[in-house]
Amino acid sequence: MSKIMKAAIIGGGVIGGGWAARFLLNGWDVVVSDPDPEVERKVGEVLANARRSLPALSDVTVPKEGKLSYAASIADAVAGADWIQESAPERLDIKHIIFAEIQKHCSDQALIGSSTSGFKPSELQQGAARPEQIFVAHPFNPVYLLPVIELVGVQETAERAKQVLEDIGMKPLIVRKEIDAHIADRFLEAVWREALWLIKDGIATTQEIDDVIRYGFGMRWAQMGLFETYRIAGGEAGMRHFIAQFGPCLSWPWTKLMDVPELTEELTNMIADQSDAQSGMHSIRELERIRDDNLVAMMRALKGRNWGAGELLNAQDARIKPPLPEDTDQPFMTLERVIPVDWMDYNGHMNESRYGQVFSDAGDVVMQMVGADEGYIAGGLSYFTVSNEIGYLNETHLGDVIHVRTQVLEARGKKLRMYHEMIRTSDGDLLATCNQLLIHVSLETRRACEPEGEVLAKITALGEAQSKLAKPASMRD
Structure with missing residues (x-):
């Protein structure tokens, strides 16, 4: 009989709850540790959405759900854990305290990942008893549906983590060099900056910007990414022609990517009011379910084409097929x-x-x-x-x-x-x-x-x- 694997989730917020769901619904036992008195309710709500959506991506029998429990201390949570995922607030001093407590009580063979979206592993490892054990495992929300994970750390540790994540149906990407904000968030922050300017200058509203993405290039990116999309735009001559044709516009002063607008109270209120008008009729839980249902439908469509995220899902079905x-x-x-x-x-x-x-x-x-x-x-x-x-x-x-x-x-x-x-x-x-x-x-x-x-x-x-x-x-x- 194969060993039941155990994951310890340190921090039970949106991301921590998503990690708990991803492991739990792939047959792992999961222990969550978070001082928040509402942690069981919050994780339970995330898990309810995950149970509704993640198994629906598969066309075969999914693994039997693992056992979920809660621990009063980090020490109790990490004892015997194979994977430990830290999803605490983005404060380096807090993370250092948590990692010190984790390493005091966990196995030296346990994998210790951090969900950080900005800190580099060299920063996380400062003062650690076993620095090579700690690495970045940066996911995307919802963790239980979106498969890509950015891994940054010691190569041997990252390779071990990659194998575990592939076994639970994820798409781990080992980042070649550590860099602030890793890879994906650098793209997202560039788009975010540009969107803030468009709103501040009265050019577009939050809904109009979202519509440009979801009715336009967002659909292309979802199944082909950036460079494959632009290769097609280059026509029969391919990427070289695309760069020759559109490269000069890179020197035109269109964007304000390096110039961040001040988030004044006026701009904050403008964005919040527009967002309320756009989506305020839905609760956050309703929006999460709408998001999850749409993601499942799109990913299942790609599954039928064996392309992008769909190819990954087909490979996972083959892996877990009874x-x-x-x-x-x-x-x-x-x-x-x-x-x-x-x-x-x-x-x-x-x-x-x-x-x-x-x-x-x-x-x-x-x-x-x-x-x-x-x-x-x-x-x-x-x-x-x-x-x-x-x-x-x-x-x-x-x-x-x-x-x-x-x-x-x-x-x-x-x-x-x-x-x-x-x-x-x-x-x-x-x-x-x-x-x-x-x-x-x-x-x-x-x-x-x-x-x-x-x-x-x-x-x-x-x-x-x-x-x-x-x-x-x-x-x-």
Whole structure:
């Protein structure tokens, strides 16, 4: 049995709570330490949003949630921890005190990351007992959804941290040299400065600036970043042509990136009032859920294209995908997953087309069980679905954990008939059924033909084993 990993989260604010959720929902035990008397409520609210959204990114069974607890002291929190994440306020004196207490009580093999957005590791390590143990692990909010993490520190430590983060579905970037604000925040601060000037000078409002980003270049950046976007802008001649064409504008006095406007009370009130008019109708928790639902929908769209963040999600699904069922003397589970936001319809429940996808995915598992996999298909043979008779019995809602129980009714010659039951895991309610008929075909002729080789042997054996079972109860009703 593999060791259950433990993460200690020091600081339970928005970022600390996000770290707790990311580890917890990937099967780690998590201990949170924060002197705030409201810490359990605050972390609980972050975790509620994470439970609603992170599992919805996956199309396979997600790891069993770890155990969450709270510690009254840093010493109790870090005892036996494999990963320790400091997310305290951005004050170097406070961080030094925390790191000293952490290193007094933790294992010398524990990884100690800091969520700092500005301090360099050399600053964090000042006076530390084991300076090489401390590194920057700078995330982005929400930590439980956005995968990129900037790692800065001793190379060996950063490499160890990189492996851990990849295992929980994140995209760690080891920064080559330490620098103030690392990489991403330097971009963000440049855009922030320019936005402040546009508001101060009466050129644009907070909503107009946000609209320029979300309706324009923000969508391009989300899936191609900066340089790949501009490579396309260079046309057939590529990046060199783009630089030659647009390079001269770098010397034009458009921007005020090095000139920061004074955040006077007047400017602060102007920004706050515009922001209230833009988004004040929503509570912060409502905005977080809107943000999370939109991120899940966009990332799932990229997943279908196997691009950007979607490629990362597909790789994580492959990493955590459960083994194929082996016990064929009874109905077997072919699928377990969480229902995502992009499967919902205007009635507030799962759209009927998605039931077909669930049962199709369940049937694909049976294909893999008998060897009708990518290699078999590349050889020119496969199964086509001829008929799906779906019964809709109960509503399925956003965030429901469902599983599919499958029974093979017929596996003879070219025909494969399966019966699927879709069940809500939390209460065992039967949500839908599907009587599915597949026919084996030649991809060259697009006509029915007999299975061949190992697939024929396996499908025959599966059919014989399942033929001894009684008809499913839901078919007898």
